[in-house]
Amino acid sequence: MTPPPLRYPLPTIVILVVLTILGWRGRDWLAAASASVWAGIERLRSGPPFPESNEPIRVGGPILRKVLLLRDGVEATDVPEGKPVETISRRIFADVYDIWPLSGEPTHYRIGNRRPIGWVEAGVVLPWNTRLVLCPTGSSLTMRADPGDREVSPLSLDSVPFPVLDWSSEAVRVAVWEPSEPWSKVQRRGWIRIQDVPPETFGVLVxxxxxxELLRLAIEPTRDDSPPGRMMAVLGMLGSESRLNNEQREAARRQLPGEILGVRSIGDDSVEEQLGRINEGWNPDVSWSGIAFQAIPLTAIPAP
Known part of the structure; x- marks a missing residue:
C-alpha cells in the first residue's frame, strides 16, 4: 500500500509540531518567564533591598546609635513608607538597627529595644546617642551653623536643657527646642564652642x-571592676546589668568628648554632698512614659 503523498515540506511539518507542543505546554513556560521578568523589573523599580539587621548600630566601642521618640503613638512599619506592624504607644529612648537611605540624610530609622520594632520617619525622632545636655544656667552663648562659621546667633540657657547631639574637639552640636513645644519639636540645630561654655553648664539627663545609683557609686568604695559613674550616666547605662571591660571603657573614652567628660567638681563640697542635695531637691525637667528625668551637672558626678 502506497502512503499518501506529503502535501507540505518537512520543515513546515516540524514547525507545526513545535507550535503544537508550545500551545500545549507553552502557557506554563510563558507564565514562569513573565513572572521572572516582572520580578526583575520590580527589583529595578524598588531599588536595593531594605536592611534588616539583628543588632543595633555601634558608633564606637559600647556606644550605640540611639534616638529619642518625640511623641507618643508612633506607628512603626515593616519597610520605610510600608505597612504598620506596631504602634509605639509611649515615648522611649530607642536603639537604631538600620537607617534609610544607606547614604545621605536619613529619612527613616529602624528602631527598637532588645529587638527591632520597625521603621519610623526621621521627623518623629531626635538622633541622640548619649544623655549629654547643656543645662539651664542663665548664661548666654553663641551658636554657629558649623563649627568654623564666623556668623553667630545668640542662645540663652534659661529654660529647658538642650541635648548635645554631636561634638568635635572644639565644639558641640546641640538641638534647640521650639519654645512652645519643648522636648517635642526641634526649632534649630547648631554648634557651640566648648571654650565658651562654663564647665557647670554641661550635664546629663538622668x-x-x-x-x-550615682549616689551609691559615690559613697561606696569603688571596686576595680566597677563602671565609672560619669561614663555610664552619659551612655544611659546606669543600673543596667551590662558591665564595661577595660577595652570598652577605653573605646568609649576615645569616642566621647574628653574636654567634657573630664570636667572637675567646682567648690569645696564633695560629689556625695552635691548629689545628696540634688536628690533632696529632686525637680524633674521632663517626664514621659511615667518616667521623670532631670538634668544634673557633670561636675556633681564622680569623674571616670
Whole structure:
C-alpha cells in the first residue's frame, strides 16, 4: 500500500509540531518567564533591598546609635513608607538597627529595644546617642551653623536643657527646642564652642533611680571592676546589668568628648554632698512614659 503523498515540506511539518507542543505546554513556560521578568523589573523599580539587621548600630566601642521618640503613638512599619506592624504607644529612648537611605540624610530609622520594632520617619525622632545636655544656667552663648562659621546667633540657657547631639574637639552640636513645644519639636540645630561654655553648664539627663545609683557609686568604695559613674550616666547605662571591660571603657573614652567628660567638681563640697542635695531637691525637667528625668551637672558626678 502506497502512503499518501506529503502535501507540505518537512520543515513546515516540524514547525507545526513545535507550535503544537508550545500551545500545549507553552502557557506554563510563558507564565514562569513573565513572572521572572516582572520580578526583575520590580527589583529595578524598588531599588536595593531594605536592611534588616539583628543588632543595633555601634558608633564606637559600647556606644550605640540611639534616638529619642518625640511623641507618643508612633506607628512603626515593616519597610520605610510600608505597612504598620506596631504602634509605639509611649515615648522611649530607642536603639537604631538600620537607617534609610544607606547614604545621605536619613529619612527613616529602624528602631527598637532588645529587638527591632520597625521603621519610623526621621521627623518623629531626635538622633541622640548619649544623655549629654547643656543645662539651664542663665548664661548666654553663641551658636554657629558649623563649627568654623564666623556668623553667630545668640542662645540663652534659661529654660529647658538642650541635648548635645554631636561634638568635635572644639565644639558641640546641640538641638534647640521650639519654645512652645519643648522636648517635642526641634526649632534649630547648631554648634557651640566648648571654650565658651562654663564647665557647670554641661550635664546629663538622668532618672531618679539613676541619680540614686550615682549616689551609691559615690559613697561606696569603688571596686576595680566597677563602671565609672560619669561614663555610664552619659551612655544611659546606669543600673543596667551590662558591665564595661577595660577595652570598652577605653573605646568609649576615645569616642566621647574628653574636654567634657573630664570636667572637675567646682567648690569645696564633695560629689556625695552635691548629689545628696540634688536628690533632696529632686525637680524633674521632663517626664514621659511615667518616667521623670532631670538634668544634673557633670561636675556633681564622680569623674571616670
Amino acid at each position: 532618672t531618679r533611680y539613676e541619680l540614686l
